[in-house]
Amino acid sequence: MKASRWTTVLGLLLLWPRLSMAAELDGGQLSILWGVPFAGILLSIALLPLLTPWFWHHHFGKVIAAWALAFLLPFAVIYGPRVASVSFVHALLAEYIPFIFLLTALYTVAGGIFIRGYLHGSPLLNTAILGIGTVLASVMGTTGASMLMIRPLITANDNRVHNAHTVVFFIFLVSNASGSLTPLGDPPLFLGFLKGVDFFWTVGHIFPETLFLVCSLLGIFYLLDCWYYTREGVTPTDPTPDTQRIGFDGAVNFWLLAAIVALVLLSGFWKSGLVMHVMGTEVGLPGLVRDVGLIAVTLISLRLTAAKVHEDNQFSWGPMQEVAKLFAGIFLTIIPVITMLKAGTEGPFGAIVAAVTRPDGSANPAMYFWATGALSSFLDNAPTYLVFFNTAGGDPKVLMTTLAPTLAAISAGAVFMGANSYIGNAPNLMVKAVAEGRGVKMPGFFGYMAWSGGVLIPLFVIMTFIWFK
Numbered sequence: 001m002k003a004s005r006w007t008t009v010l011g012l013l014l015l016w017p018r019l020s021m022a023a024e025l026d027g028g029q030l031s032i033l034w035g036v037p038f039a040g041i042l043l044s045i046a047l048l049p050l051l052t053p054w055f056w057h058h059h060f061g062k063v064i065a066a067w068a069l070a071f072l073l074p075f076a077v078i079y080g081p082r083v084a085s086v087s088f089v090h091a092l093l094a095e096y097i098p099f100i101f102l103l104t105a106l107y108t109v110a111g112g113i114f115i116r117g118y119l120h121g122s123p124l125l126n127t128a129i130l131g132i133g134t135v136l137a138s139v140m141g142t143t144g145a146s147m148l149m150i151r152p153l154i155t156a157n158d159n160r161v162h163n164a165h166t167v168v169f170f171i172f173l174v175s176n177a178s179g180s181l182t183p184l185g186d187p188p189l190f191l192g193f194l195k196g197v198d199f200f201w202t203v204g205h206i207f208p209e210t211l212f213l214v215c216s217l218l219g220i221f222y223l224l225d226c227w228y229y230t231r232e233g234v235t236p237t238d239p240t241p242d243t244q245r246i247g248f249d250g251a252v253n254f255w256l257l258a259a260i261v262a263l264v265l266l267s268g269f270w271k272s273g274l275v276m277h278v279m280g281t282e283v284g285l286p287g288l289v290r291d292v293g294l295i296a297v298t299l300i301s302l303r304l305t306a307a308k309v310h311e312d313n314q315f316s317w318g319p320m321q322e323v324a325k326l327f328a329g330i331f332l333t334i335i336p337v338i339t340m341l342k343a344g345t346e347g348p349f350g351a352i353v354a355a356v357t358r359p360d361g362s363a364n365p366a367m368y369f370w371a372t373g374a375l376s377s378f379l380d381n382a383p384t385y386l387v388f389f390n391t392a393g394g395d396p397k398v399l400m401t402t403l404a405p406t407l408a409a410i411s412a413g414a415v416f417m418g419a420n421s422y423i424g425n426a427p428n429l430m431v432k433a434v435a436e437g438r439g440v441k442m443p444g445f446f447g448y449m450a451w452s453g454g455v456l457i458p459l460f461v462i463m464t465f466i467w468f469k
Helices: 002-022 031-049 051-080 081-111 123-156 162-173 187-195 201-205 207-232 252-269 285-304 306-314 318-333 336-344 350-355 363-374 379-392 396-400 406-420 426-435 445-469
Strands: 115-117 247-249 277-280 279-286
Touching: 002 406, 031 051, 031 318, 031 336, 031 445, 051 081, 051 318, 051 336, 081 123, 081 252, 081 279, 081 285, 081 318, 115 123, 115 279, 115 306, 123 162, 123 207, 123 252, 123 426, 162 207, 162 350, 162 426, 162 445, 187 252, 187 350, 187 379, 187 406, 187 445, 201 207, 207 445, 247 306, 279 285, 318 336, 318 426, 336 379, 350 363, 363 406, 363 445, 396 406, 406 445, 426 445
Parallel strands: none
Antiparallel strands: 115 247, 277 279
């Protein structure tokens, strides 16, 4: 009897990959109520820091876990443990772990570089810092550029009376808009690269839109910062007086940043037939090598970076831990939302999918821009990009040629409008956490959206009439 039982268990384990691959959800059959836990996380992030800041600061991880369980446990009961576990493992291995490994490596390496020197936040210097970060983001990613440049910006402005607006515009520019030119810049474009979009296609097709947005934001920021600087000046004593000589400490981390870029590129260009199936989720050798390499880069950076550099940077794991916990809940509870979107016009969100198509059946670039952007403002912009990439046909050769305006609209909407809220793109939350840890009084969830609504939305409207008609 015991031998028979073990034979049955062994047989199930051997068959598990096949069973798992069959456990796919039909988004057209899901109720929109499955999106409630995801909406609950968004509302918690938006409201609890305002209503109960002490409770949120000390217990936000428990709140996120509660919403995650509010989805996972009923889902397992209704659809079975097998479907629930397959969905959980796929979100973990295919999305969350690679995402967190990359963010952790970039956060650690950028946090090991200290920019020292005479940095005091005049409008011209602040604009220059934003401009440099903007250029760097398409080379080293929005996360890497954000973590490298946010600390010098905060240090330069720590004797300013009002400095939150500098961080808000930093999020607009460095954490989002500037990542639109290469697949290295932002995760949605990297996913497009993996799907077959040429590496330089994006820079060739949305460079004018990017240039308009970046120049407009830099101009608006400079005028606004001049107004603040003239009216309010600076505090009498600089809390962090700097040395005169500009330079870098921890410069070895620049080589490690190059290693991160190489690992990401390698995983895109390297094609290998060696694939493992873990409960139905494919784990390819290139991705595995990339993730192991990112872990190695993180550990090497921690080993080689002097403690003084981390001390000068006020480096801590708090922002990374916060992002890891928040996005663990987001990646889990977003499972049914993305599945319902993938169901197209037959799913609960069919009206959204139908809205991007003209009456004659052709694609509407303007609607693709706003639909992709609206969802990217509150959902993770990488899967949102894939949803509309597939909605537009999913053939990279067609999308890069015949439907080039549509792919440009999808790319621009996913990258640019990730700046509309704190949760639109992972670097947004990381920058916010770093700034608050350094004493900057950042606006709350809706306060930030008031900034983005007043500054970004009018620019997006202008872009629509010029490029996405």
